[in-house]
Amino acid sequence: MTTRELARKIGALEVIRVSKTNSSKQPFDFLFVIDFEATCWESADRKTKCPEIIEFPAVLYDVKNGEIVDEFQEYVMPTENPKLSDFCTQLTGIQQNQVDTGVPLSTCLFLFMKWVNEKKKLYGMEFPNSDDKAEKTCAFATWSDWDLGICFKNECNRKRLTYAKIFRKWIDIRHLYKFYFKKPFNGLSGALSELGLTFEGKEHCGLHDARNTAKLVGRMIDNGAILQLTRC
Template sequence: MSTRLLAQQLNLIETIPVNKPLMEGHCVQTFDYLIFLDFEATCWDRYDRTKGSAEIIEFPAVFYDLRQHKILKEFQEYVMPTERPKLSEFCNKLTGITQKQVDKGVPLQTSLLLFTRWLQELTTKYNLTFDSTDMRKKRCALVTWSDWDLGTCLESECRRKQIRKSEIFNKWINLRALYEEYYNRRPLGLNGALLDVGLTFEGKQHCGLDDAKNTAFLARKMVSDGVLLRITKELTIN
């Protein structure tokens, strides 16, 4: 008689039930909600000699329920660039954002304030926390497709313009990093990643709000495939 069979007969082995979702590839996530960000910024053709530093011109976000797998709220503000106020033709064609929209937009500092107020309303309504140690509340995290939005674009512009941003923007989930780690391949942008997993981009590429929504759709697919979402980047606060 095998050791395992003998142990079973003597009730020395405990059988632990496994939830069906786990067997299908799902894994238990540590977050309850996610906020997807995807900035659009001033840009130029590679040969344009008038190019400058990138300034955010669209500030979008979507609030996503990871348990119900759906978007609950949306946020979008067009932002007025101040260093290079006139958009390049290349930027207009790529993003679809018009000069009129940014001229009527708000300064970056104001957009950050409006986003913070939007986030405060969500925090109160859904009992959110961005602190992993507070077990009494629902955990939430910022998510971007790469480190560029929060690690380069927003960080650099705030430093140049001496704008103080919330500490919330200092850590996030880089979905691309988790994608490359799990699937062991480098996708050709967000659209390429969607196509690789059998999804189709919905809306207009390089529209920040549509990009944020599609990043959420990709995350939903990744979670169903068994990807465990975690914070991948945290800026050092000087």
């Protein structure tokens, strides 16, 4: 018997119930859910080294139908600290040969934007801060502000890469979760568990984290959450 099953049996499991909101009421039709993995070190080295993206994944989530309709993933070659730490390899599962044969961040951004533009055209959608108009809307979504607001932004500045306007607005799913459900939780897997879901795959694999964030979004919508930009 699992801990959740035991808690339910003895009446110690608190179930969150919020009135459902139809997905058609949501302001966004699609989400590009991003979850980067970056170079990292033990605490002693964190203050002297800057994280570089080494896995650049995204899933395209259809809000109305509640499903992932496409995925993007590239491994990225770090140039400031090319050698992965043992800590980083153990945490993320990313191996040295994967980043050695990866693409530079500039190339990854080119490939990513090509993929994004193809999906925009295919589904007839546009970002809210775009100069163009479309029938449907889309937005970036992340688990916390770290991915786009800290890691990606800082790396673009250091490497003199364009921090495009569309990356400057996104939905922080962790922030929305706290706002709507007001329950203590331990990371993404804890938030999933609180809403009766389980993490599928390997934690700190960027693609798996993105998939699970999208799954959490679907459950949050089912329980009444309204998607909204949290960083503009």
